[in-house]
Amino acid sequence: MTAQPLSVTIDRSSPVPLYHQLAQQLSAAISSGVLQPGDPFENETALAQRLRLSRPTVRRAIGELVDHGLLVRRRGLGTTVASRKVHRRAELTSLFDDLQRSGRTPQTTVLSMETTTDERAAAALDLPAGTPLLAVVRLRTADGSPLAVLHNWLPPALSDLTETELAIRGLYALLRERGVKPVVARQSIGARMPTATERKHLKIRGSQPLLTMSRMAFDAQGGGIEFGDHAYRSDGYTINLMIDER
Amino acid sequence: MTAQPLSVTIDRSSPVPLYHQLAQQLSAAISSGVLQPGDPFENETALAQRLRLSRPTVRRAIGELVDHGLLVRRRGLGTTVASRKVHRRAELTSLFDDLQRSGRTPQTTVLSMETTTDERAAAALDLPAGTPLLAVVRLRTADGSPLAVLHNWLPPALSDLTETELAIRGLYALLRERGVKPVVARQSIGARMPTATERKHLKIRGSQPLLTMSRMAFDAQGGGIEFGDHAYRSDGYTINLMIDER
DNA sequence: ACTGTGCATATGTCAGTACATAGCGTTGAC
């Protein structure tokens, strides 16, 4: 059996592009389970005719979903819903968001917060070495047990953050509220033994290693937004990510 | 000063699509430095006219580079070369390729290679628990010093790999030669202390932690290709990656 | 029963055109 008609409504008076309206509704149909993985798709020309859209427009909508891994196109065969395993999720999130999504209750203690100069951070942010930066050190706990020590350096433009804000929300949520959108980041992940103060904050024995992640985040124009140097308890956390070449 | 003409040659008899020919040559011009970050770009209509291509074709080529972060489009203003910091590189590569690109000489020793069953690997590959899998354990060295112990499980369809092949090439290069293309992977990165055998193979002291990465790779259809469980010396290796939401 | 040819199908590529809209500079009115 194939294609029940799959109701889609297009609003031509809306400012949102037609291809995007279609893409969103198809995406919703897939993630809501109306369309199951493996299901054959109505073909491009038929879909275009039924919705009174041109084929390029329909094609662009489908292309958007293919880019996100929701659909698979095979020439000569048709387009099918992809296996759920290759569906792509947002990747550039903060630890705070991750924990919250997984049902745990993250908490933050601001250990220190000062304006200083730091050579390594300034270089990463592409600023002169003497530039005063806002340096924040936070302790992140989940359900009461300590999880990570987070060091962050922010450029002068973002130094109006307050300690209470940082204690309540994640850093990335605060940035987004200020209209600052990180779109690219370079991360470097490693492992090492903890220092004495790290052992104390994270309540671990000396024989237990740390997972470290340093991250430099940029906006679309390549401007530096944030430099972070973080240390996680290796028994309570693994870094999960999905990478793809499409 | 703007736009020196920027010579591009289009071969209409070639089987490779026109938009891709153009994209490749623009990409080359950018990474070779002929076009510098911030340089304004010849506009779409002019470029189309000069190369005797239609605007959609030119637009698609430019769009490809925008997706890769090489160009930034701003409507009303024009298209400019993006800051080098947001240029995106391929992400789904093997350790072997990475080492080779960075000028080091990777070597591989096959420690063991057998067909067995493994519950965890079978589950990850989405196969019945009893399915016989090819289990390979390799020691990877760079410039003579040991770097990582690599465990891999491959589905029956790929169990015709030989020990000599694995000693010479990287796993991903071998897979690509067989027409198997991994496009998505889930990775999980952590840290732990080494076992006795790991200490021996990697020639490290007991106090030095390992960086661990387990990876499940899929093809475009969502079929499982490879399950890996790797342990790296934390002093000789960090995992670098770039993530973006574009 | 087996094999290869050809056809129908659906996506892939490309051209040409038209109009909408965001940014920016300039002009012109007050």
Added chain:
DNA sequence: GTCAACGCTATGTACTGACATATGCACAGT
């Protein structure tokens, strides 16, 4: 002298039309 309105430019969206080509299946010939 200040500021709003206008117009230019380049990208953004959308349509029509055409031909190329990979894939699977049915059918015909052996």
